[in-house]
Amino acid sequence: MxxxxxxxxxxxxxxxxxxxxxxxxxxxxxxxxxxxxxxxxxxxxxxxxxxSEEPMDIQCKEDVGLESKLADDIAQELECGCCSELLYKPVMVSPCQHIFCGSCCLLWIRNGGTTCPACRAISKTASPSRPLQLVLDALLRNAPHKARTERERAQADEIYTSGSTMRFPSPREISPEPNVNISAEYARPCPHCSPNNVYGWSCPSPIPDPAIDLERAWRLDDGLPTGHAQCGNCETFLALRAPSTTRCDFCQTYFCGVGVPARCSAAPIPLQQxxxxxxxxxxxxxxxxxxxxxxxxxxxxxxxxxxxxxxxxxxxxxxxxxxxxxxxxxxxxxxxxxxxxxxxxxxxxxxxxxxxxxxxxxxxxxxxxxxxxxxxxxxxxxxxxxxxxxxxxxxxxxxxxxxxxxxxxxxxxxxxxxxxxxxxxxx
Ligand SMILES: [Zn+2]
Ligand SMILES: [Zn+2]
Ligand SMILES: [Zn+2]
Ligand SMILES: [Zn+2]
Ligand SMILES: [Zn+2]
Ligand SMILES: [Zn+2]
Structure with missing residues (x-):
């Protein structure tokens, strides 16, 4: 040795x-x-x-190599600015023209984003981009292995399906003055806290929304809200017992499985990236x-x-x-x-x-x-x-x-x- x-x-x-x-x-x-x-x-x-190949084989291999290099190059250009994975149902932010998965952009807006997630420029809308989708389709025809997993696509579809344009709220709409302090002092509900959430499982002990019920809101000074932890990737609260929650057995970090599905998760050891x-x-x-x-x-x-x-x-x-x-x-x-x-x-x-x-x-x-x-x-x-x-x-x-x-x-x-x-x- x-x-x-x-x-x-x-x-x-x-x-x-x-x-x-x-x-x-x-x-x-x-x-x-x-x-x-x-x-x-x-x-x-x-x-x-x-x-040991014949010259002909070398030529062929080279073509395949160049093609896959081209596919790699294109895939890199078509990376989502939020999740850094290949775009899925892409939208383009106007006017800065940064591109994201529709689901990533919508989540960003839902979490209070009022600017482009990439350059933080004031943005009005994010619209589906047909030319981008066509390039993506062509790429996936030639390199099908680059496609997002079925599970990722299903999770993204739950958030954003239609080819609709989304509007960024103006900064004032989203955080009226008095709420700025509230969000720093109190825990925000996790995606599973609302009894009517889209994930099909709700928290047995939900975090009260400080915007609705300030009396019962959970002060961050008091530690973690009952039954909740913070996601090691997106840092939002997650429900410990939610089916989407995973935990790394090495560093004991919890992951929400909801924010950016591919990144907010601990996976079986041999399958992780x-x-x-x-x-x-x-x-x-x-x-x-x-x-x-x-x-x-x-x-x-x-x-x-x-x-x-x-x-x-x-x-x-x-x-x-x-x-x-x-x-x-x-x-x-x-x-x-x-x-x-x-x-x-x-x-x-x-x-x-x-x-x-x-x-x-x-x-x-x-x-x-x-x-x-x-x-x-x-x-x-x-x-x-x-x-x-x-x-x-x-x-x-x-x-x-x-x-x-x-x-x-x-x-x-x-x-x-x-x-x-x-x-x-x-x-
Ligand atoms: Zn030497
Ligand atoms: Zn994305
Ligand atoms: Zn931008
Ligand atoms: Zn919860
Ligand atoms: Zn997360
Ligand atoms: Zn870990």
Whole structure:
């Protein structure tokens, strides 16, 4: 194991620092990192790792790769400014033209929003956008896996179905002067508090609405209202026993499941999406990733190239890591002992019985696990033998992670050098 550790800390020994020889796969990571022009992604850049395909196959794979990259690009542009997921039944705010899911925008207005959720500009209306919907439809025809889950769509449909225009209340309509203090001092009812709510379940001990019954309103100074906690994502109150409420078994945070359904929830451990890591681009931009490799940028770039070439997503890696943890005799206990998960105080604390194993996890705890396990995942992945021999046969620096050269190997310098060599090789 110790030997393997040093392997992951290794860097090019046969080529001195800085490198004099560029392997073709480097180009992809470079163009990805700097969003260089697509022309960098030419034939040889696709010839990576064990490449035994015929030239025809390479061409085909490349087309598929470009198509999915285009789909990724478009999907990124069509992200909702509220939930950061692919738009669903999009609306466009006027006049700033920011775009959101209809349900996200309507919830924002219902929660007292009087401005655009993204730029906070005074806004009058948000209207359904037919051109956007057409682009979305085209995207989903070509990349159906990008669609929001059926559950998310159903939840959004409960909030906003019609293609109707919604109006932002003017700031004065929503918060008359005297109410400003009230909302800071008293708890607001949760979505389930009203007996006639749309969610089909109502609170046994509802929070009195301070706007209606100030006498019985719950003062925030008195702690959490009976039977309620705060959502770890949207921070509104939630009912502990509502069917939509979930709790992370690691940080004990509660989630409402209503505000932004995909984000306001703890999910079964293998199904969660690590917060902030949607695609390989997020790994490339994360300083945490470089940090957990002791800033060994060479090894990180080999890994990122590999992840790109294998079409792996951070979620996939997270799932691999979880699977590996579950195969260990003590499972998640070592991670809990490391105090990797910060226990929340936004809800009643739960006696953590060490004999029961955790089932649900929130997005931020999933992110902790991903970063914690990434380096060991890579060590295991290297053993699968999918890397080029030239990389596998490199010798470890005898100094391992203690080698001073590896942190001097700044990402920027390295990228620049690669670019220079690339230009030379093209001439
Ligand atoms: Zn949204
Ligand atoms: Zn805006
Ligand atoms: Zn309630
Ligand atoms: Zn929430
Ligand atoms: Zn958590
Ligand atoms: Zn060295």
């Amino acid at each position: 110790i030997e393997d550790e040093s392997k992951a800390d290794s860097h090019s020994q046969d080529s001195e620092h800085p490198p004099t020889r560029i392997s073709s796969h480097r180009i992809t990571a470079l163009s990805l990192k700097r969003s260089a022009s697509p022309s960098f992604e030419d034939q040889n850049s696709r010839k990576r790792f064990k490449d 690590p917060q902030g890591y949607t695609d390989v681009g997020d790994l490339i931009q994360s300083s945490d990733v470089y940090e957990c490799f002791n800033s060994n940028t060479v090894e990180v770039e080999i890994m990122l190239d590999y992840i790109t070439a294998q079409g792996l997503s951070p979620r996939h890696i997270y799932r691999d890591i979880v699977k590996h943890i579950l195969e260990q005799p003590r499972q998640f206990r070592p991670l809990i002992e490391l105090e990797l998960f910060v226990v929340s105080h936004m809800g009643p604390s739960v006696d953590s019985d060490s004999s029961t194993s955790p089932h649900k996890i929130c997005r931020s705890c999933a992110c902790e696990i991903l970063i914690w396990g990434l380096k060991d995942w890579w060590i295991r992945e290297r053993k699968k033998g999918l890397l080029e021999d030239s990389i596998m046969n490199r010798q470890d620096c005898p100094e391992g992670s203690g080698c001073a050269m590896q942190s001097e190997f700044g990402l920027f310098n390295y990228g620049l050098l690669t670019l220079v060599f690339l230009l030379i090789s093209l001439l």
